[in-house]
Amino acid sequence: MYLLKAEGLSRRYGNTEALRQADFVIGDNRCIALLGPNGAGKTTTLSIMAGLLDPTSGTLSMNKELNEDRRRWMGFLPQQPAFFGWMTGLETMVTAGRLCGLSSKEATERGKQLLETAGLKEAAHRRVSGYSGGMKQRLGLAQAVVHRPRLLLLDEPVSALDPIGRRDVLTMLHYWKREMTIVLSTHVLHDAEQVCDELILMNRGSVMLQGEMEHLRLSAGNPYLNIVVEEGRGANDWIGRLERIPGVLKVEAEGGKCQCRIHTNEMDSVRDRVLRSALDEGVKLLTFEVSRKSLEQWFVEAVQI
């Protein structure tokens, strides 16, 4: 089942074609990344989906089960959310809830609960003008879901945040994606990978592809295991013996640096065997990760076309 379906969606600003003949589908219960470099047309697409902007041509159809009034089932966090600085966090939440049709009691209860989820319980009665950038972003997110929307649209929700703010927002999205469909725009593949299971790739106003993250990962090339171990007796010898582990196809060692890449077609079992071997032989692992570099390379190549 889909919530929204775009067919030949286009939008011009004067001579600029911000969106060209875009086709995509927003399925139910998905977390979808709208990924693309600056100027790709992400904000334009989200604004059309939110009903804030009309397309120049093409159609965006909504599932017939959904109410015509998007405010009832859609939440939206713009790239630069604006708040009334003189309101407290809780007043902001209650106002948003009331605008979305909640009763005063419901809006207050839901507001308190969401401020707690957003780590803003202590700041609930402080004026928003005194909030940090990260706190404002978390407040914006909480506000966007006050009415339990079925679809949550987020325009670059993490790009202006420091690593801790980023982590907090991504954690909130992990929590909420069980309850609603999320579409978030980003120009950072890593952020999309952290939380999304589907990807719509945009470049220069066009949708280049839509697909499952896992499929793209596989088609972009096999991931490899990236390992760094603490220097010490036996570390390099251990790396030298890794090729004997069943399932390992090739080991690329970085000479003298206690670092290597393991290539395999059986990542799950090889990862377990390598970890067990390191523990058995007392090798101290500093880095042990499945590298997604191939997907990054694919993304960079795709948007350079």
Ligand SMILES: Nc1ncnc2c1ncn2[C@@H]1O[C@H](COP(=O)(O)OP(=O)(O)OP(=O)(O)O)[C@@H](O)[C@H]1O
């Ligand atoms: N109001 C506007 N008037 C004129 N041109 C615009 C307007 N809004 C966007 N554009 C242009 O349309 C194109 C797409 O912009 P859009 O903001 O949708 O892209 P984006 O992918 O969200 O970019 P960013 O990551 O930088 O926010 C860009 O070339 C932009 O300069």
